[in-house]
Amino acid sequence: MGLIPLLFMTILLAGAFPAAAQELQLTGSFAQGGLVIGRIDPGARVALDGKDVRVSKEGMFLLGFGRDAAAAAELRLVLADGAESVQTLRITQREYKIQRIDGLPTKKVTPDPASVKRISIENAMIKKVRAVDTDRAYFASGFDWPVKGPISGVFGSQRVLNGKPKNPHNGVDVAAPQGTVIVAPADGVVALVHGDMFYTGKTVMIDHGHGLTSVYAHMSAILVKDGQKVARGTPIGKIGKTGRVTGPHLHWGVTLFGTHLDPRLLTGPMPKGN
Ligand SMILES: [Zn+2]
Known part of the structure; x- marks a missing residue:
């Protein structure tokens, strides 16, 4: 579709x-x-x-x-x-990209105990932001793409490894050169700034009101402070490859409380030429 x-x-x-x-x-x-x-x-x-x-x-x-x-x-x-x-x-039902990979060696890559602890602390920080229910309707500004570039990962896609489904991809990935400026796609308040998360590296979260939050991951630099009010278009960071990634890109996620949404459905298609 x-x-x-x-x-x-x-x-x-x-x-x-x-x-x-x-x-x-x-x-x-x-x-x-x-x-x-x-x-x-x-x-x-x-x-x-x-x-x-x-x-x-x-x-x-x-x-x-x-x-x-x-x-x-x-x-x-x-x-x-x-x-x-x-x-x-x-509600229109969608089909998602499912990638099945079988016959993988059974040796699993599991983080060491110190990393497991760190991951659970970081997940709790993210969860706390996603639970915030601000009464301001910042989202009324509308949404733009935070950065322009080829889409390298779509919402909802899932890998099934040796028959075991992994968590679906809960955002959209935009590839762009290292250092490209990322802007706030909509008005809001910066709700989390973290310099080094295990999976997402340099990470920013924005509260757009009424439980709608967004996350920006893998950045090389962060240009905002916790609690800062941002407008649609305010620079918030730069493209990087921090955290668990192989190349520079932005992972952009949008969540309404615990529910992951497809950012592409907020902005419309990526403008042509990207
Ligand atoms: Zn991603």
């Missing part, structure tokens, strides 16, 4: 409520890995598949659909006056 059909669609549900003046607007990608930005009357309550979703004071909210999200999701809306509406959202 091509990427384009997965991209931005706006649904206006003017007749969602008996009182016709109310309007619900949903814009984004209704597909596995997609993010949808909703607008509704301030004061409304929103739940997706039974789980409450934060609504900003301007009436904005986020819906995220994971790599393996079901084909239908239930959106429940309750307006300030008590009027209630339930919508079924159809």
